[in-house]
Amino acid sequence: MLEPVMFTGGVYKHDLVIEMIEDLGGYVLQKNVTQSEIILLLLVPSEDMKSLQALVKELRGELVRAPLAGTEVAVITPTLAIHHLPHLACDIAEYLRRNGTKTNMIGLSRGVGREIAQINEYEVDLVNEHDAAVFIFGNFVDCIRKKESLYRNIDVPVVVTGGPEIPKEELPYAFEYVSAVGRIAHRARKASELGMLDRIVSAVGRALDQTREEIAKDPLTTSPPRVMDAVREQVPEVEYSFSPLPIALNLNGIRVKLPYGQFKDRVRDVTFDEGVSLGEIATISPSRMKEYILVRIRPSSETGFVF
Amino acid sequence: MDPMEVFKVEFTGEEEFGARKYRELIMDILQDLGLIRSIGRLYVYIDIKRPVFVVYGLLRTGVPPLRVRDVGDVLKVEGGYQVKVNDEVHMSKLLQVLWETYGRERVDQPQRDTLIIASDKDPADLVVADLENEFRQDLTDGLIRIAPEGFRNRKNEMGKDSFFFVAAEEGFSPELISELKEKIRSMENA
Structure with a gap:
């Protein structure tokens, strides 16, 4: 079983960590260099955790569990106007990121108002490419109830946050409702506000666990990190993508940040040691995000094998 | 509170x-x-x-309008007036007003906080900002x-x-x- 962890430490000798992960059969999901600091998101075989911990201790780094690693979460505000950004939305996104997930912030084009709020088809499809979504609503009970129409058609689990206390039964389409956030005009700094960020993170964690359980009932033909490694190896151009994270991981596939028209065949032809190509075990389609390539791994019930 | x-x-x-x-x-x-x-x-x-x-x-x-004398010290000097600006926040607006009143060629800024106006008309009462x-x-x-x-x-x-x-x-x-x-x-x- 692979354990998701986050390594924070100096750039000096960090390649030792990467080497060890490769030797152990783990995966490096994400690498962020900020001047002399480095943050690595890793998947490590749990039985080898001790040896990695020893190395990290030697390097004076820090190793923490990142329960949300390898997932992508959409943080959605009614619009991108000053009314909703930056404070709360950025705080939530940042907190999720610290727990290892990759967050995308989405401002709806017409999400505002009580009567007039709406979401369009493109936005729904875009949100559906993620593993979970967090909708940030305001301070009024009535508005939060009415705005259910925004996430009713979304397939991924939706965590709704808003100000007032509302019983979960009143919001049947939400995976969970986290109260005590609402619209605020300052950064989260009070203990109660930081506590609410923790509650959002744990709600998202539960939502992702549910998706994982569903996937486990009909396992994917292969794991997304393995596909990521193979694509990275066989389509080296991806390393030159201007994106900070050239391959984004989802629970059921990956998003390759290369133009679809130019690279779809190269991605489809990526082959594994077992002799199968990626095209045989996954659907490759254009992503709703820019011109990227969306890879969705088929479950074993469709392909008939697991490796 | x-x-x-x-x-x-x-x-x-x-x-x-x-x-x-x-x-x-x-x-x-x-x-x-x-x-x-x-x-x-x-x-x-x-x-x-x-x-x-x-x-x-x-x-x-x-709140009274902000006048030149509120943003700096106005002194009569030889050939005109000197304004020594205390609050630089209003500098751009002050310059704008002086240029409009006296013309650009009559307003000189030898130092960052000093303005010399070549005119006999006292600028102290000009309104800098409403x-x-x-x-x-x-x-x-x-x-x-x-x-x-x-x-x-x-x-x-x-x-x-x-x-x-x-x-x-x-x-x-x-x-x-x-x-x-x-x-x-x-x-x-x-």
Whole structure:
């Protein structure tokens, strides 16, 4: 079983960590260099955790569990106007990121108002490419109830946050409702506000666990990190993508940040040691995000094998 | 403690939390924009079913316009006047006013904080900025930020010492406006 962890430490000798992960059969999901600091998101075989911990201790780094690693979460505000950004939305996104997930912030084009709020088809499809979504609503009970129409058609689990206390039964389409956030005009700094960020993170964690359980009932033909490694190896151009994270991981596939028209065949032809190509075990389609390539791994019930 | 003499928020239905939160929000935004000390009383009425958002405030007015002598020391020197600017924040506006009054060729800036004006006319009483007007603009901006974003039909009656701001999702009729004014008046008298 692979354990998701986050390594924070100096750039000096960090390649030792990467080497060890490769030797152990783990995966490096994400690498962020900020001047002399480095943050690595890793998947490590749990039985080898001790040896990695020893190395990290030697390097004076820090190793923490990142329960949300390898997932992508959409943080959605009614619009991108000053009314909703930056404070709360950025705080939530940042907190999720610290727990290892990759967050995308989405401002709806017409999400505002009580009567007039709406979401369009493109936005729904875009949100559906993620593993979970967090909708940030305001301070009024009535508005939060009415705005259910925004996430009713979304397939991924939706965590709704808003100000007032509302019983979960009143919001049947939400995976969970986290109260005590609402619209605020300052950064989260009070203990109660930081506590609410923790509650959002744990709600998202539960939502992702549910998706994982569903996937486990009909396992994917292969794991997304393995596909990521193979694509990275066989389509080296991806390393030159201007994106900070050239391959984004989802629970059921990956998003390759290369133009679809130019690279779809190269991605489809990526082959594994077992002799199968990626095209045989996954659907490759254009992503709703820019011109990227969306890879969705088929479950074993469709392909008939697991490796 | 509220820096205002009176700050009332009224609401309809079950939106007690919203009203409390909006109180915080209004304070945050007015503080951010540095407007809070210029408002004496503030009455807010929220009816989310209709939906409409009303803010009525009494202003602590009487901010005199900013003149040249307020931003720097004016000295009579040989061949004209010298202004030694104390508060550089107003420098660009001061230059603008001096250029307009005397012409660019007569205003010299030998040092960062010193201006020499080649004219016999004393610049001390020239108006550099109308703070009252700027305050009103900032206040309107603040009110737009405060009102829920979806409430895009707005009406703002800015008087000399009070303002009345209404925002709603649907359009509003004169009857509704007078009803809301009546509501605010009853809040004032309560």
